[in-house]
Amino acid sequence: MNKDTKKTVIVGLGALGMLYAGQISRSLGPEAVSFLADKERMERYRQMPFTINGEPCSFLIEDCEEVKPADFVIVAVKYNGLSSALETMKNSIGPDTTIISVMNGIESESVIGERFGHEKVLYCIAQGMDAMKFGPAFTFNYFGELCLGVRMEGQEERLNALAAYLDQAGVPCRIEKDIEKRLWGKFMVNVGINQTCMAYETDYAGILAPGEANDTLLGAMREVISLSQKEGIYLSEEDLNYYMDLIKGLPPESAPSMRQDGIARRYSEVEMFAGTVRRMAAKHGLEVPVNDRLYGRIKEMEAAY
Structure with missing residues (x-):
């Protein structure tokens, strides 16, 4: 990985987590993105034969207790897993970390912001993909896109930096005025x-x-x-x-x-x-x-x- 490449961590090794990790890894290198997990899950993940559209793949799995603050954090868990995800990701959040949630619903950004600071959390909507995951096997035909926007004044620099990074990683995105x-x-x-x-x-x-x-x-x-x-x-x-x-x-x-x-x-x-x-x-x-x-x-x- 180029020393200037930003680092992304993902919380949630589900369909969307695999979708974005796979693309970032292919574009920027396997060390540019990692999943966070506790020691028990790390061992379980490392033994799972992950595939994307039938092709074997592997991901960097980091210990959530030892991880350093990342440039970007993607929250990709189910609704019932958000509370534990906040604990898992706490050490990956620094003052300059930008967080997006690709969860469904209309409340996760507020919950994450309450814990880590609303200024760090941008609005994000994942749409247009047909991601399906059963066990370690993930399949998709359409990658879809991310729609991004600010939640409060003063986030424009974060928004532009994230959009530029996603473009570099080959993740389709667009900035929405009425997010x-x-x-x-x-x-x-x-x-x-x-x-x-x-x-x-x-x-x-x-x-x-x-x-x-x-x-x-x-x-x-x-x-x-x-x-x-x-x-x-x-x-x-x-x-x-x-x-x-x-x-x-x-x-x-x-x-x-x-x-x-x-x-x-x-x-x-x-x-x-x-x-x-x-x-x-x-x-x-x-x-x-x-x-x-x-x-x-x-x-x-x-x-x-």
Whole structure:
């Protein structure tokens, strides 16, 4: 690795973690990126035969207790793993570290900022990829892109430095002026697509076909539109159509992360999706029957594990 190359650490060796680690490693060298883990997980990871699209791959795994502050930290864990991730990453954060979260939802940036300083955390949305991971095997056809933006005044230098780094690493990204609306748009599509695919045990083709699943998908998304307007974000049908076009461009036989959770009988991120919608809607006295139904169905499925 060139001594001037920035160092990135990733928390979460899931689909998105592997997606970005693989690309950064190929472009900038294997020492430019590492995953953080405690000693127990380090040993487990080192014994796993990781593959990307069928090709064997290996990653640098660093002890979270001994790691030095990094230039960039990517948080790529599930909703239920965020609390432990904050502990795992604490030694990798220095005064100049810039943090992004590629987690779903609309709350992780605030949680991370509360712990490490809001000035270090930029807004980031990962969209357009069809990443699927089962065990150590990760596959994708579409890499997608990262949408980036500032959360507060004075972050422009951090934002520009991150965008330049990602461009150097070959990670598609763009800077969004209205990043908060983009964040809510991604939340809207995930509330619809992730939960519907899991509840109906289907793939993208199954929820795009006319019928009950498609009605549920659109209904759940429209409830987020109504909620966003109460929150001053003002999503619209135009935003819904934009994201529906993105879904239609994905491989029909692929499925989002919550469907993958269901297949693997893992507890899902339903609290981050329908759970958040229901909590925020209650604050405004807004009814969200589609998300109520999805929440109940997914909780029922998980209770049978």
